[in-house]
Amino acid sequence: MSTxxxxxxxxxxxxSGDNVLRAMDNVSFTIDEGEFVVILGPSGAGKSTLxxxxxxxxxxxxxxxxxxxxxxxxxxxxxxxxxxxNNVGFIFQFYNLIPNLTAVENVELMxxxxxVDIDGCAVLxxxxxxxxxxxxxxxxxxxxxQRVSIARAVAKQPTMLLCDEPTGALDSKTGVLILNLLQExxxxxxxxxxxxxxxxxxxxxxxxxxxxxxxxxxxxxxxVNPKKVEDLDW
Amino acid sequence: MSLSxxxxxxxxxxxxxxxxxxxxxxxxxxxxxxxCSEYYGLEQTSNDFYADxxxxxxxxxxxxxxxxxxxxxxNFSTDSEKQLVVKSVGNFSNDPDITLHFIEDxxxxxxxxxxxxxxxISDDSGVWLDxxxxxxxxxxxxxxxxxxxxxxxxxKEIKGIGYSPxxxxxxxxxxILPDFKDMGFAYxxxxxxxxxxxxxVLLVKFNQSADDFEDSLxxxxxxxxxxxxxxxxxxxQFNEEMSQHKMIGNVFPIxxxxxxxxxxxxxxxRIIAHQRTQIGVLKAVGYRNRSIIMHYMSYGFxxxxxxxxxxxVLGPAIIPNLFYPTMSYRYSLxxxxxxxxxxxxxxxxxxxxxxxxxxxxxxxxISKENPANTMRPKAPNISSxxxxxxxxxxxxxxxxxxxxxxxxxxxxxxxxxxIVGVMGCVALLVSAFGMNDSMEHLKTWEYDxxxxxxxxxxxxxxxxxxxxxxxxxxxxxxxIMEQAIEIKVQGNEKVGSLLVLNDTNLISHTDKxxxxxxxxxxxxxxxxxxxxxxxxxxxxxxxxxxxxxxxWVKCEITNIHxxxxxxxxxxxxxxxxxxxxxxxxxxxxxxxxxxxxxDSIKSISTLTEMKNNWxxxxxxxxxxxxILIFFAVLLAIVVLYNLGILS
Ligand SMILES: Nc1ncnc2c1ncn2[C@@H]1O[C@H](COP(=O)(O)OP(=O)(O)OP(=O)(O)O)[C@@H](O)[C@H]1O
Ligand SMILES: [Mg+2]
Numbered sequence: 091m092s093t094x095x096x097x098x099x100x101x102x103x104x105x106s107g108d109n110v111l112r113a114m115d116n117v118s119f120t121i122d123e124g125e126f127v128v129i130l131g132p133s134g135a136g137k138s139t140l141x142x143x144x145x146x147x148x149x150x151x152x153x154x155x156x157x158x159x160x161x162x163x164x165x166x167x168x169x170x171x172x173x174x175x176n177n178v179g180f181i182f183q184f185y186n187l188i189p190n191l192t193a194v195e196n197v198e199l200m201x202x203x204x205x206v207d208i209d210g211c212a213v214l215x216x217x218x219x220x221x222x223x224x225x226x227x228x229x230x231x232x233x234x235x236q237r238v239s240i241a242r243a244v245a246k247q248p249t250m251l252l253c254d255e256p257t258g259a260l261d262s263k264t265g266v267l268i269l270n271l272l273q274e275x276x277x278x279x280x281x282x283x284x285x286x287x288x289x290x291x292x293x294x295x296x297x298x299x300x301x302x303x304x305x306x307x308x309x310x311x312x313x314v315n316p317k318k319v320e321d322l323d324w
Numbered sequence: 325m326s327l328s329x330x331x332x333x334x335x336x337x338x339x340x341x342x343x344x345x346x347x348x349x350x351x352x353x354x355x356x357x358x359x360c361s362e363y364y365g366l367e368q369t370s371n372d373f374y375a376d377x378x379x380x381x382x383x384x385x386x387x388x389x390x391x392x393x394x395x396x397x398x399n400f401s402t403d404s405e406k407q408l409v410v411k412s413v414g415n416f417s418n419d420p421d422i423t424l425h426f427i428e429d430x431x432x433x434x435x436x437x438x439x440x441x442x443x444x445i446s447d448d449s450g451v452w453l454d455x456x457x458x459x460x461x462x463x464x465x466x467x468x469x470x471x472x473x474x475x476x477x478x479x480k481e482i483k484g485i486g487y488s489p490x491x492x493x494x495x496x497x498x499x500i501l502p503d504f505k506d507m508g509f510a511y512x513x514x515x516x517x518x519x520x521x522x523x524x525v526l527l528v529k530f531n532q533s534a535d536d537f538e539d540s541l542x543x544x545x546x547x548x549x550x551x552x553x554x555x556x557x558x559x560x561q562f563n564e565e566m567s568q569h570k571m572i573g574n575v576f577p578i579x580x581x582x583x584x585x586x587x588x589x590x591x592x593x594r595i596i597a598h599q600r601t602q603i604g605v606l607k608a609v610g611y612r613n614r615s616i617i618m619h620y621m622s623y624g625f626x627x628x629x630x631x632x633x634x635x636x637v638l639g640p641a642i643i644p645n646l647f648y649p650t651m652s653y654r655y656s657l658x659x660x661x662x663x664x665x666x667x668x669x670x671x672x673x674x675x676x677x678x679x680x681x682x683x684x685x686x687x688x689x690i691s692k693e694n695p696a697n698t699m700r701p702k703a704p705n706i707s708s709x710x711x712x713x714x715x716x717x718x719x720x721x722x723x724x725x726x727x728x729x730x731x732x733x734x735x736x737x738x739x740x741x742x743i744v745g746v747m748g749c750v751a752l753l754v755s756a757f758g759m760n761d762s763m764e765h766l767k768t769w770e771y772d773x774x775x776x777x778x779x780x781x782x783x784x785x786x787x788x789x790x791x792x793x794x795x796x797x798x799x800x801x802x803x804i805m806e807q808a809i810e811i812k813v814q815g816n817e818k819v820g821s822l823l824v825l826n827d828t829n830l831i832s833h834t835d836k837x838x839x840x841x842x843x844x845x846x847x848x849x850x851x852x853x854x855x856x857x858x859x860x861x862x863x864x865x866x867x868x869x870x871x872x873x874x875x876w877v878k879c880e881i882t883n884i885h886x887x888x889x890x891x892x893x894x895x896x897x898x899x900x901x902x903x904x905x906x907x908x909x910x911x912x913x914x915x916x917x918x919x920x921x922x923d924s925i926k927s928i929s930t931l932t933e934m935k936n937n938w939x940x941x942x943x944x945x946x947x948x949x950x951i952l953i954f955f956a957v958l959l960a961i962v963v964l965y966n967l968g969i970l971s
Pocket of ligand 1: 104105106111112113131132133134135136137138139140
């Protein structure tokens, strides 16, 4: 499998007033195409920061972020937008659907962004929501909302799915459902899936586990035989 | 595509604000286009009417227009036409005043036929009659009508009925509101004049400016009086009316347009602040900043566009039709069409484009932050305490003021909207009640402070002095003489009225502020408006003559008086006779309520009638007053409602 993502000595500093906070301190790692990656670390370690840099939501202070051979750190605003549109599917902890659009509209919104023909109902069906297509986010349960958000992310057919604590607001049963879905995406469609989580159990299901602490890589491990999410001991 | 659904639903949630925006945009354009359409309509219709009927550029008056003078005038005019204009009395029970024009040709100030046949210059049996008069008297083509003047009576058949460009406005001799039953004009062939005709008016067309023409006229012929087109009673009265409308049309939509923009700005700022996370998500999934800004700009665009288009369509369709009926009470035009001008579309377009810009102001910050930051709640904007708050004075200021000050400082646009809205509302109310007040004020000034008579008996022209005197004794009144005059000071001329009083206390005098003043029998008083425009005062000498006579009188002004309606000279019978003019009474005023008919009295108007006439005449002003109040209330509601929602 070929390398899709490469972080080389990435530094991210936040300035607030006179203080400089180094949230990402010389981080380097690689991720292969189609890998199911789990990022673990205590709160404040810099997991979200990492995901934001990778997803082009923020720019690094130093270092190189190479995705599919392209240097993301050199992108200007327009190239970053383009990159986000075509390569990245984001899944957030709090779903972040557009509240005034129905489930199917939230998915079909992506037609504005990518040149892919999107059948909102079909995508919703793939996450098991064909019966909720015309409900507004406020009329859906948290798990259903997160599935809409997954549908929205995969509808673009991105090269990678970036999930920042996708089950953080869900009960464990629903969480397993979501994670299972994400693992299937990775296995069936060869989409690279990167999940940030607090839950160390998920590590057993990952192809690769990246542990970070205080903005630095603590450990990177590779599972030769990852378990299926549903087989984990929750 | 789907974002437009989001927009529609967001608008639905904030519907009150967007309805306000729509309403204000609509009212601004509605008022602007409506009043302008009314005004342009008047301008276009009257200008077309003048042009189509070749209204004279000027009128030269003399007792007779000699061939010699005509030759000279023809040297510097492009066209001219002689007329004999005489006042006559129509043979009807109410003895209407009919101005007869015996014409030599019908190429200048043409009679505009509405019914019947065109003027035939060789036809000596026909007459072409004023349509307003004909309608008021129920006359039709084919009827016979007779007129008396200079002791002769002629009877003619009505061949045509129509309008004249010289009579868009007809000043009524007896009342301020023209009563078309009482007056009119008629055109006849010069052949219809019973004796040898001597023309007294020359209608001229010329290419040079009126000033130049008047110069040439003064150099080549003397003893003629000249009236240029813009000073002609009909033209100038109509122009004055139009310019009043124009001013209102231009001024008051501004308030609505300002309030539209401020409401839009506050609403959009608030919506965008509320949707910060959504904006972050849109950015994160790959929307361009430009698309997101456009999305938010579209919120204001549609309501403003809708309001502007509706205003553009309804304004010209509704407002002119509110005004034209009251206008046609006093003015005669063959047609009343609302006008249209490209500027309506331009103003509406500018309004829509400016609203886009206003939305852009609210949305432009969207592109400043990166998506990661946008999705986080905004760090509070710690505003510095500023000069005022750090000063000593601040600690002495009450809590309420401090609160309001900080609040206003934090929500600058809301505060600005409140101020503009309240100011606009107050301005509208003040001008509405101001107009109402000044109309009422003029009415009390004229009919309570100046006039104290109950009835005014208009004397038949040609009535004998002894008849008049016996009626005067009968009603225990006093005679007065009113005439149209021209006043001249160093080449500057003004038309005005002459009022000659014969020892009466039924008319008193006021200064220009309405305070009573006394005029003695030896005083000659000029009205303040004319004095101002001619730049003369007490002690200055003026020249004047009665219109239709060429005897100029020179006199010194001893007083300046003020009057709301007629402007001119007031003097006593003695002073008139001292100037070698004869006192010929035109009416009798009395404190009695006279109802009997007298042979030598043409009509009687009572004070109540005059006041009613006044109210009817000021109908269009009152219409404006009610429109202003309506708009003011609406404005107040919208602004207050929005402030309530926004706080
Ligand atoms: N915009 C910002 N400005 C300043 N500091 C920031 C900003 N975003 C993150 N940080 C800091 O960077 C560090 C890493 O934050 P990050 O959000 O990446 O942590 P995390 O690992 O995702 O934690 P959690 O598991 O609680 O979500 C934290 O100390 C945080 O305070
Ligand atoms: Mg985080």
